[in-house]
Amino acid sequence: MSAEKPLFPFVTVDVALFTIDEQRVKVLLVKREEAPYAGCWALPGGALKPHLDGTLLDAVHRVMERKLSASLPWVEEVCTFNGANRDPRGWSLSVLHMALFPMDRIQAVAGLRVSEVKWADAELPLEALAFDHRRVLERAVQHLRNSVERGALPLQMLPEKFTLTQLQKTCEIVLGKSLDKSAFRRRLKELHAGDIEEIEGEFERGVQRPAQLWKAVKHRQ
Amino acid sequence: MSAEKPLFPFVTVDVALFTIDEQRVKVLLVKREEAPYAGCWALPGGALKPHLDGTLLDAVHRVMERKLSASLPWVEEVCTFNGANRDPRGWSLSVLHMALFPMDRIQAVAGLRVSEVKWADAELPLEALAFDHRRVLERAVQHLRNSVERGALPLQMLPEKFTLTQLQKTCEIVLGKSLDKSAFRRRLKELHAGDIEEIEGEFERGVQRPAQLWKAVKHRQ
Numbered sequence: 001m002s003a004e005k006p007l008f009p010f011v012t013v014d015v016a017l018f019t020i021d022e023q024r025v026k027v028l029l030v031k032r033e034e035a036p037y038a039g040c041w042a043l044p045g046g047a048l049k050p051h052l053d054g055t056l057l058d059a060v061h062r063v064m065e066r067k068l069s070a071s072l073p074w075v076e077e078v079c080t081f082n083g084a085n086r087d088p089r090g091w092s093l094s095v096l097h098m099a100l101f102p103m104d105r106i107q108a109v110a111g112l113r114v115s116e117v118k119w120a121d122a123e124l125p126l127e128a129l130a131f132d133h134r135r136v137l138e139r140a141v142q143h144l145r146n147s148v149e150r151g152a153l154p155l156q157m158l159p160e161k162f163t164l165t166q167l168q169k170t171c172e173i174v175l176g177k178s179l180d181k182s183a184f185r186r187r188l189k190e191l192h193a194g195d196i197e198e199i200e201g202e203f204e205r206g207v208q209r210p211a212q213l214w215k216a217v218k219h220r221q
Numbered sequence: 222m223s224a225e226k227p228l229f230p231f232v233t234v235d236v237a238l239f240t241i242d243e244q245r246v247k248v249l250l251v252k253r254e255e256a257p258y259a260g261c262w263a264l265p266g267g268a269l270k271p272h273l274d275g276t277l278l279d280a281v282h283r284v285m286e287r288k289l290s291a292s293l294p295w296v297e298e299v300c301t302f303n304g305a306n307r308d309p310r311g312w313s314l315s316v317l318h319m320a321l322f323p324m325d326r327i328q329a330v331a332g333l334r335v336s337e338v339k340w341a342d343a344e345l346p347l348e349a350l351a352f353d354h355r356r357v358l359e360r361a362v363q364h365l366r367n368s369v370e371r372g373a374l375p376l377q378m379l380p381e382k383f384t385l386t387q388l389q390k391t392c393e394i395v396l397g398k399s400l401d402k403s404a405f406r407r408r409l410k411e412l413h414a415g416d417i418e419e420i421e422g423e424f425e426r427g428v429q430r431p432a433q434l435w436k437a438v439k440h441r442q
Contacts, residue, residue: 008271011230050311055304055305056301056303084274095314
């Protein structure tokens with residue numbers, strides 16, 4: 001134990017990056033290379049570097065570009081996890097962010113450094129997670145579910161072009177329950193008329209009754 | 222300008238403490254004694270002291286007990302305000318908290334150090350606020366309104382004993398609109414049966430048709 005009192009907390013950003021794969025919500029985990037918890041899986045994150053990062057969001061993008069070699073289309077702050085005892089290195093303040101990733105780009109990330117990065121089941125991860133990351137992940141999953149429950153569309157998880165059935169299915173996977181099709185379509189019209197639009201003349205391929213393709217009006221932050 | 226790069230951000234907690242007075246949502250402001258912004262009004266707050274505070278919430282209670290000489294019955298984290306440029310002293314990370322205060326205890330705080338602490342109109346403050354506190358306050362008001370909009374009861378703003386009319390009126394003031402009485406009562410029964418309870422045999426006083434008094438089942442965190 002050091003006799004010196006810490007003057008500053010250790011500030012980090014952690015990111016719960018969600019996508020959909022095999023009909024499940026998946027979260028990106030990275031294998032920790034250094035102590036503490038070397039060899040354990042964890043949510044990707046890293047220390048805020050005030051001389052590099054103008055804001056916490058800058059830190060999120062910097063950290064994730066390094067780990068993923070990919071930029072995040074969409075990020076949102078969730079809450080902090082903080083305290084004197086959550087990290088053996090000292091007083092730690094981590095700001096949890098939630099990010100959504102398009103399901104059709106999952107391979108680009110998974111193939112990157114396959115031993116160090118993986119997509120795990122977000123609700124029932126089999127991995128032992130470092131620090132308090134199991135609790136952090138639960139909170140992030142709850143945040144995602146709450147926002148879809150309140151009517152937000154997880155458009156950033158979808159491919160650039162999608163059918164309304166695919167959109168509904170994505171909401172259902174996040175919520176863990178099926179939704180009534182006509183109520184869902186009505187809600188889209190009433191609440192999200194400005195969020196998505198039909199792509200004129202484009203329909204899905206390779207099916208007997210191809211459905212209209214749609215796109216997000218504002219797909220990027 | 223110092224040539225040295227900062228290694229750590231400056232971590233603070235800021236608190237939007239709300240109550241109801243004169244049919245308006247009020248927020249507690251304190252006059253800053255020191256630079257920067259000496260003499261300006263600001264949301265109460267202070268630096269995290271890792272050697273004193275086990276968590277950010279401990280910091281909130283320590284700072285508020287010093288400023289108010291009163292303990293907060295209820296506190297919730299809202300979000301962070303952060304960046305290299307929001308505080309002239311350097312990279313600043315402030316974690317905004319929302320707290321609610323009982324309307325019948327407002328005098329205890331207001332009378333304390335009247336020149337340095339005051340309750341201001343939360344939605345239309347006349348005061349010039351320090352830092353980015355006007356934006357921070359707007360965000361806190363929005364957070365309060367959203368939580369009541371989603372069905373949370375702002376019980377911590379009410380006196381210990383209250384009528385259902387008083388509860389409805391408090392929600393209406395927060396939301397800035399009137400609510401249908403029978404729909405409100407129905408929602409109370411359906412969603413909040415476990416949150417409030419009748420005080421047997423107690424009714425309001427000094428009115429012609431005294432209404433039943435109620436109390437919160439879990440009034441404190």
